[in-house]
Amino acid sequence: MTTVGDTLFVDTNVLLTATDESRPFHREATRLLTGDVVQSLGLAVSGQVLREYLVVATRPVNQNGLGLGIQGATSNVNEFLRSLDMYSETEEVPGRLRQLALAHDIHGKRLHDANIVATMEAHGIRALVTQNADDFAPFVGIAILSITDAVVTL
Numbered sequence: 715m716t717t718v719g720d721t722l723f724v725d726t727n728v729l730l731t732a733t734d735e736s737r738p739f740h741r742e743a744t745r746l747l748t749g750d751v752v753q754s755l756g757l758a759v760s761g762q763v764l765r766e767y768l769v770v771a772t773r774p775v776n777q778n779g780l781g782l783g784i785q786g787a788t789s790n791v792n793e794f795l796r797s798l799d800m801y802s803e804t805e806e807v808p809g810r811l812r813q814l815a816l817a818h819d820i821h822g823k824r825l826h827d828a829n830i831v832a833t834m835e836a837h838g839i840r841a842l843v844t845q846n847a848d849d850f851a852p853f854v855g856i857a858i859l860s861i862t863d864a865v866v867t868l
Contacts, residue, residue, distance in 0.1 A: 725844035
């Protein structure tokens with residue numbers, strides 16, 4: 715259960731949903747990143763999440779991207795950072811990543827998800843907002859909330 719004062723780690727797909735008006739839950743994602751929600755919870759991201767956002771946001775639409783120019787995408791990141799706290803990948807994160815990868819037999823692109831969990835663990839963050847809950851199912855000890863769950867919880 716998430717309570718006032720908790721920190722929620724925000725996955726890349728939440729930022730993409732807030733940017734792309736055609737995506738389901740766009741309004742909820744926008745609401746999550748602004749207003750009352752931000753005042754009652756801490757919202758966190760890492761450099762990895764912002765980098766992933768920039769990659770997808772600037773990729774052409776016909777390649778599963780948003781087709782934004784780099785100026786528009788970086789402007790969006792600047793706006794996101796008004797409501798999101800940056801958490802760095804401390805020296806502890808690579809060790810936690812290796813432990814998670816070995817414990818759950820994770821490899822390839824799934825290591826990106828494991829790295830998010832490693833960053834969360836290193837900072838004591840226990841809740842993640844994502845539209846890709848299945849990607850994080852192997853990891854015990856973290857609460858997975860959809861965008862709508864996060865908004866409704868408040």
